[in-house]
Amino acid sequence: MSGAGEDTADGDGPRVRTVTFRALGPLELRVAGEPVEIGADKQRVLLSMLLAHGGRAVPVPTLLREIWGDEPPRSAVANLRTYVMQLRRHLRPAGARLTTSRPGYVLRVDDAEFDVPRFRARVARARRAAAEQRLPAAAEAYAQALDLWRGAPLEDVSQGVALRAFAQHLTEAYVSAVEELVEVESALGREGRVVQRLRQVVALHPLNERLRGRLMLALYGSGDAAGALDAFDEARETLREELGMDPGEELCRIHRAVLRRDPALGRPAAGAVPANGSASTSASGPVPASGSVPAGGSWAPPRQLPPESGPFVGRQRELAVARAAAAAPGPATTVSAPTVVLHGPGGYGKSALAVRLAHELAPLYPDGQLYADLAAAAPDGRPPRPHDLVAGFLRALGVPAAQIPDSPAEAVRRYRSAVAGRRVLVVVDNARDAAQVRPLIPADRACAVVATSRSSLPTLLATRIAVGTLDEAASVRLLALTGTGERFAREPLAAVELARLCGRQPLALRLAGARLVARPEWSLACFAERLRDRAHRLDELRAEGVSVRACIAESYRQLLRAPLPARVRSVRAFQLLGLYDRAEFDVADVAALLGTDPYRAACALDGLVEAQLVEPVTERVFRMPELVRLYAAEVAAPGRVLHAAPSPL
Template identity: 45%
Template structure:
């Protein structure tokens, strides 16, 4: 019978587990030093943290048991004792560790000869011997732990050697998935990052290769405070210039796709962080996914709704969920301007920011709006990009920023539905009680909110299901551990003070409403300005609902003209239409209109 010892996984003698625990640890120590004498002191230190007086006598007992087990499968005297320790005799072919080392050496010799197919075969032979972590069913002492760490390092080095051989024979596409997993498990292993970048480049995905370098550099800088080594940095520079030596022998360089920038850069990843207080909106997220799945054209989706309703949070969450569909990057642009009533970002300035995000140098951005828009279309024609335009005020602001390529998608947030755009429109509504309570719990603490469900529902109602108002309410509770939910509900119950209470740090519901109103009042469109004036006039009604005829009387115009202005306010989500001639004012907006009527702004 051939005797087989296994340590690359659980300790085994043939197919048999060795026990109990102490004799198994003794055998593991002897096998990892096969054919070498292991001193009694070292064995005692490996098996006991605090050795008993009988430790040496116990070792003799364990040795006797191991001889008995070995004798059942082999007639030779394997375990040799002397006054200083024990030696276990093992032939090279009997121990999986020695077979691993033999196959590894053969594979590396084949690598030196450029016999990559043979090298890959021997490395696979070596790795197939591993059944888990070395001696994983043993509690290691200090010396054994060091040896285990060295073995795991050898295992990872052989994996890297196998990847090198596979890359050399052209398996760059097949090895990419394995490398992504390995890089995730070993983020500081520069050789793996190097191999992933090379595999992606040879697969023709230059932006992904550059993105892999950016992630490697960030991991090393953030966790270790160091820059990538010379080899990794040199590969990055070689990819930037598409160096011919990066291509495998006999293969052409990756093609240069028309419309890509002359200066290659890592793909932009400009999305803000995924919002941690996002709740619900499953239907809306599904609609965004479906719209972006449209083949053959660049989908444009306009997400609109009243102030504070969560438009930005929705598109940012959707952007992170959809990012893998757009490997050439994600661009994000806030188009709101500098504050309430301030003009939005000029389209020419916005195009400059988008183009620079794609790697176009500042001197390459045309000053003329039409030329800049044409340059942007050229740069995006052959790319797969996700573009988020947040806080758009008008169609004229958005239209020059739309890409030309069929692989791009654009998500726009706006108070208006932007009906003149060729786009899918998605209106956000207020949160229901369940989602509103969940959002309140995310900010204020789930246990605190779950302790008083009726009062949590009351807070959702006082906040009119508005996500911004609920975030502010949750922040107020989080800042005041001494408040109950009822305490905050009492403060919000008085309508005269509610908007004053819905303010926390830089979040303020009143400011959000003022921004929406200021966008309308500051518009260059005379009808927008007239609608803003009409809103100030009907604000004096202070009722939740009114007919167009009443508004016409107050404004001093015909009912038809009054309804047209109120329709414009509805499109701007500053009113809600109940019927073609009847209009509703949501609760929180009604409180803002009361402010508006008093200020006469």
Template identity: 40%
Template sequence: MAVEFRVLGPLDALIDGQRIDIGGNRQQIVLACLVLEAGSVVSIDRLMRAVYGDSLPSSARVQVQICVSALRRLFGRHGHPGSIVTRNQGYLLRLAEMEVDLQRYERLVQEARAAGEAGRKREASALYREALNLWRGPALEGLDSEPLRLVADRLAESRVTVIEDCVEYDLELGRHREVIPELNDLVATHPLHERLRGQLMVALYRSGRQAEALDAYRAARRTLIDELGLEPSEWLQQLERSILSADSELSAPESPVTAAMAVEPAEPALELVNPERTPGSEPAPAARGGRPVPCMLPTDIADFTGRSEQIDAIQAYLAAAADDPGQLAVPIIVVAGKPGIGKTALGIHVSHRLAVRYPDGQLFADLHGRSSDRVSPMQILERFLRILGVPGNSIPDGLEERAEMYRGLLSDRRMLVVLDNAGSEAQVLPLLPGNPRTAVLITARSRLGALPGAVHVDIDVLDAAHSVELLSRIAGDDRVRDEAAAAEALTELCGRLPLALRIAGARLAARPHWSVEQLTDRLENESRRLDELNHGVMGVRVSISLTYDNLSAPARRLFRLLAVVDIPVFSAWVCAALLDQRLTDAYDLLDDLVDAQLVEIDGTGTGPRRQYRFHDLIRVFARERLAAEEPLAERAAALRRVFGGLQFLAEQAHRKLYGEGNKNLHSPAPRWQIPARATDRMLSEPLGWFERERQFIVAAVRQAAQVGAVEYCWDLAVTAVTLFESRVYLNDWRETHEIALTAVREAGDQLGNAAVLYSVGALALVEKRFAEARRRLEESLRLFETLGEEHGQAMVNRQLGFLERMDGNLAEAARRYELVLPVVRRDGNPAAIAYVLHSIAQIELERGNPAAAKVILGQALEFSRQVGGRRIEAQALDRLGQVHLQAGEPDEAVVIFGEALAATRESGDAIGEAYATLGLGMAYLHVGDLGKADSTLTSARRLAVASGETMVEARVEFCMGELALAGDRTQAATVHLERALDMFREIRAPLFEARVLALLSRLDGRCRVA
């Protein structure tokens, strides 16, 4: 019995065409979430938030589980037991015969776009119409759930875009009269969509209704000005001008009848990849011109999958070399990749496709490069010479003599030599011919970079689609199709490594009574994963072991220790910390692992910016060897050295960004120091370093908490705020601090508790959650006072001073800053002094004392330049610009804000850039350059939205209101000011709220006078 779900309208479930009663609102919300992600796991937490929002009752989890149970019973009664499967902390909707109208809609839209791109406009229009006919009303209509409303809004936007694209093709097909009624309805429903307005204008004009087309433009202009305070876009204005001038480019295309008679172009015929060799062609003869024509290639891989890009590259290179009369060197291709990646399979498969280009034969040898039974060039040359017709008693004894005879026999032949699984350049060099008409294809785990003139083809894991395809070819199409979700999960657990996929497929093929999910469940246990990926003579562990066993003892130890750190990617310095060795020695060992393809380079960074990673299955192998060969104490010590090295670098990056004098609270945990020269190279761009190590820092905070390294846990989290704040990574800030707060409280670490609470309060300030910020900061202050930690108290009082200023309590704010100033002066911390001074200056500015503020800011600027941190200097400059504005010196303000903007860009401070751009826009407004003010404030709004800085966005709206007033655009000014008022109220900024209300009051008075 087929199950159909409909979400493009009210939620419906139909079984064999009959609608079933889903149940109440909660069950409908849970089912809608599962349907929208059918085949994927939906966590219980997401379901709870979908049902209850952010205010979760204590019974939320139980209520969701009750809903799931009720839905299971419902589908069970209708013949679909087991339709909802429990997974790790979530549920998965899995039905063998299931259709979702949304999936069909998206498929039809994709087909329509493809048809349109191919020039098949009539087909594109029909497919779009078929997709749109699936809608029965607003998506998920009637379900009261914020996450589902977000999905519904996204789908509604998508629907409008599809309608616009469909109408575009209808207009191109000459259906202008037919679409006018539809466009009238659409414009009424979506009055701010300019593209629909423009399409209506075109349809009316082409129907001979020029006056109505111009009326449609005027109606659009009125709506946009009334609703947004904006003129129509340049595109819509140009369309009006074209209609007025009867532009010939607006003329209607050929009539529908003529268009219907037109024959769309036929699809291009498929070309053979190798036109010289067609299916069914005869194999090469046994002899050519009386000489043997060897064909030593192993059987082609019947189920070979993917790699089309690499195959095309190999064929193109060898074809170009063969056709080039000036080719003097032997064309050599090296296919390189990690163990189990499918190098041999690719080499054999492409060799069969190339064979026809080499009529004098194909030689093949497995060199067993990294195994104990490695084959010597002497042995390979003996085999090659025998098959080329040399009697055994005529084969020379020496390597050089055999190589010379081999090259002589190949000197006038066109042959392909395939050397599989090469271990080194030395193993390969004697086997290279001297004739450029003979090509050599080599597969190896390392790139064999010393082979002169070789072209390197690197191969990686298969993509998701080809991974499933390979599994299907081995285990059976129907079987994999019936368990599509489980099959995709299985390929991911195999790391999309071809060898692992082959083993998994072979195990399923050998056990027809197993389900795909059954094998998937077995592989989910990482400790047994390599045991499961073993079948007959195939084994992932064996494949990796061949490489591991041939490494030097120090390289093997580094490989094992890399599994200590639970990180997705790592930098080279980590290796030195793990081994407690010099950087250069550790880097050499890391290069050995890269050459052996046990570690892969991640991304395109070079030098100190380069990063590395493990393949998932190689990581599993490394963890096995770690547990078997490395003492527990050595593992723990290595991990703490890595934490210490990361903490050391994070502190140095913070100092480089904020200056030498900028102090921060830190734990007494030992640092693993890196030499100054190497540190300077790594941290030449401090924020860039933080960005590269971001994933590492977050993972390290989590792992430090897990292993009880609490001091590293909280210190790394707090130090990383340097990055999280400047690049607006608020989720990382929140996640690391939730972990750290739990860790310090469980460990009873009071200093850590105070420091993390302070940082959590700072996050709440950034997110404009002022009540929570005050609560966290006051709790932190009490802890610092109990500990007698003067520097910590000063940090907290600075933030509380800011809160008081935002509440309009300027006297209390000033008192807080006066408490801080002597502490930071005693610390000799010029960065902190600069911060406090320009905060005090801001209070003087808000009290209406620009002269006093200017003096104080001059001192702040002097201290910030002592530090050498451009970010602090930028903040002092920004405040100084505000002083000049308030003092009626806008020209000076333009210069100062320009300097502040340059400093923020140099330091990579996104939020600071938004503030400086806002200040520059305000300065242009006061100068009277309204054009520059408009463009600059628009840039400030874009920066504010991108960084999530609502305060800047609200102030931009306020300034936009002032700008509109300056241009006598009263209605637009009202729109901007009301937006600013809403935002200031939302973030609870009464001082700014009062300013907006005052301006609105004056505006209202002006309107009454008018």
């Protein structure tokens, strides 16, 4: 990221400004054209927070948390006042623009004075030109927007949760603008003009295979086939070193096409591969099915994978590990398909991760992709029986209904015969236990199984991947994609608070986004204020019959199905922990709450961990997520009104 960083207004000639601010790189303040040195690190954080808030009031508690973390010193408020006073001096003669408001402080900044809104305005102008097919004008506007960047956003500022999310949002906007510029320049046949920009963004995101592929295409399109091959070698080396895996099919497809010197490679709409990876073609032509087709000739490999139900963000580490485990044949010592179990609490996005993973793996399994949702009720309202699932898979594989055995054991043997010698991917969603999954696992190392469950399914031979909450940046990104992106761009700090109040849980974040879509007049700050009320937070996190409360209730019902007497202790511990004054606790704390010995307390916690209502922190320390605590308090005292969280003031 490098650019001129000039001080001209969009659409105007050069002009002198009283104050200018820059955040697209190192933090910079200029007054009357002269740079102002802000040496104190905490004062730089203060200025960055005020700028990130975009002319809106930043509450004092928010500033304290960002500057000092979760445990500010007693003098923090007094020190903050001092930093504000010093910043006003730096801004002279325009110091009056930094004012005190009821919740905190406001810095008034015109769009023309700050490089972030100028960048956004130029990108918007470029997109309008591209939509109108004015491609040279679009390319020029994109280039002008990217020229404002001088490095990573706020790269010389200590970043807490809020500023990290703000910087991540800007970085993603930068990457999107580069990709859009590449598309425009490629359509104009000018790939060589974007090679350097692509090298810069690849250096920032070395594990992003899509960007690596765009760099290869740009190099090849500009006549540098050798450079494209070198770029592939560099990508392969980086992926092996960082992730222990080889490049994906799309990057390999581009590599093969470069080796063949395909003249159409890189041109728009040429050699395109569907984004979901569902096509069973490669750069060298159709991939033949390895198994025999049943008699009759009308059978086609099943393609049962569902579409993604919403935006998908993050999970790059989990995807990398799962791809490596599922895409490789099982070890020679095994005679079953490699199996990946994605496990974690309800609402954490296991199913979304499984669907994304399955679509990425689909080209490796051209003989079919089978999918079963074990949470889907049968017509009689009961969960599907394993025999019904096996019979459904057999029909999808071309076996006539009359030839499907009535005996469950015989049906499983027929199913395993049907997939023998084929490359088939099996996705089993929302399994309750290993007994539901085991009959669906092929006895063929060329196949693969992806299963999701709240349990880790410990008795299966599998690679287990725990699916936890999202990080702060991914949580905000999911909210923005689910809700209205413009609101999140205007209120980045309120977006961070919303993500925190949702516990960074994907289901809660999606439901919060859905509420915001339904209520376009709400600001993010308004919705955050509603969620701060602990007594009604679970009431707010629901949409169209789906709710966080119902998701937690399913885990609680699992707890109620546990054998006696362990169930009684676990249920009592759950209720008491909902009323406990700390989210983290140890075995001794639970023993004291239950009035029992440490062994029985540990057994009670075992039940809560198995039901995914409590998370282990260490072998003796545990944590109950905030949204689960709210539900536990409801169970402990129905109708009890929880104390609302204090206002930010």
